[in-house]
Amino acid sequence: MSKKATEKFEDKIKKLEKLVNELENGEIAVEESIEKYTEAMKIAKECDAILKNIEAKVTKIVTENNDVEELEKKED
Numbered sequence: 001m002s003k004k005a006t007e008k009f010e011d012k013i014k015k016l017e018k019l020v021n022e023l024e025n026g027e028i029a030v031e032e033s034i035e036k037y038t039e040a041m042k043i044a045k046e047c048d049a050i051l052k053n054i055e056a057k058v059t060k061i062v063t064e065n066n067d068v069e070e071l072e073k074k075e076d
Contacts, residue, residue: 009050016043 019040023033 009047012043012047012050016040016047019043 019036022028023036023040028036
């Protein structure tokens with residue numbers, strides 16, 4: 001993953017944390033809470049997609065290098 005993509009992910013996480021804190025604080029109107037919750041869920045979904053993409057890349061790298069098979073042999 002490029003540095004730019006990592007920064008985007010980190011920025012998304014920070015924004016998500018901010019939204020969660022605002023929602024947990026409970027000092028905002030109901031309509032605003034709904035908007036912030038909707039935005040938080042969108043960001044969470046985007047972060048999940050990024051993480052799944054990273055997981056697929058790591059799995060591919062490990063599989064291509066036969067490290068998975070070596071680890072399985074060590075565990076036996």
